[in-house]
Amino acid sequence: MSVTNPPLESVLISESCLQQRIYELGRQIFTDYENQELILLGVLRGSVLFFADLARAIFKAQHESQMKEVALRFEFVQLMSYHDSTQPSTVQLIRGGSDYLKEQHVLIVEDIVDTGHTLNFLCEHLQTLNPKTVKVCTLLDKPSQRQVSVPIDYTGFEISDTFVVGYGLDYAQQYRNLPYIAVLGSI
Ligand code: PRP
Secondary structure (H helix, E strand, O other), X not given: OOOOOOOEEEEEEOHHHHHHHHHHHHHHHHHHOOOOEEEEEEEEOOOHHHHHHHXXXXXXXXXXXXXXXXXXXXXXXXXXXXXXXXXXXXXXXXXXXXHHXXXXXXXXXXXXXXXXXHHHHHHHHHHOOOOOEEEEEEEEEOHHHOOOOOOOOEEEEEOOOOOEEEOOEOEOOEOOOOOOEEEEOOO
16 A cells, blocks of 8 residues: 655654643643542544643643642543535534533643634533533644634644644644654645
8 A cells, every 4th residue: 555645844843842841731730620630531533642641741740749639531522524615614523522521620632723613612512511610722723723712721832824744633644643743745
C-alpha cells in the first residue's frame, strides 16, 4: 500500500514546547480542582495524545504538592462534523456523554477549537446531562476562524489560520502520531 501525503512545511510547536505548556496547564488545572473529583472528557479522536499527556501532567502536579489530590476519571465522546458550503455546519454525537456526568465536575479536553461548532454542540449536549460544572481545555485555539462563540477556560496555544497536523491532528487521518505540531505544505 502506498500513501502519499502532502509534505510538512515546518514545525510550528516543538515537542519540548508542547510538553512545557502541558505541564503548566496540568499544574493550573490541579490547583483549580484540588481535593475534588474531576472527569476529563476527551473528544475523539484528535485529543488523544494531548489527553494522555495532560492527565500525566495533572498527576505530576499532585506528586509535587504531596498533600493534595485531584481524583481523575477518564471519559470520552466522539463527534462527527458535517461541512457543507450551502448549510451551517452540523455536528452529531457518535458515542459517549451520558448519565455518568450527572453532578460531576467535567473538563472537556480538545485538541483544537476552530469554528467552535463542535464545542458549542458538546457544551449544549452536556447541559442536558446536569453536570455540576463544565469547563473547556484546548491545546490549540484558532480564534480567527470562529463562527460561534464558545467559552474556553484553559488554552495551550493560540495559532493563526494555518492548516496544522500532528500530536493528534490529522490530514486525511494521517500525521496524528507526530510528537509535535507542524504546518502542512500545499495540498
Ligand atoms: C476536529 C477537532 C475538533 C474540531 C474543531 O475534529 O478535533 O473536535 O475539529 O473544529 P470546529 O471548532 O470547527 O468544530 P474532527 O471533526 O476533524 O475529528 P477528529 O477529532 O476525529 O480529527
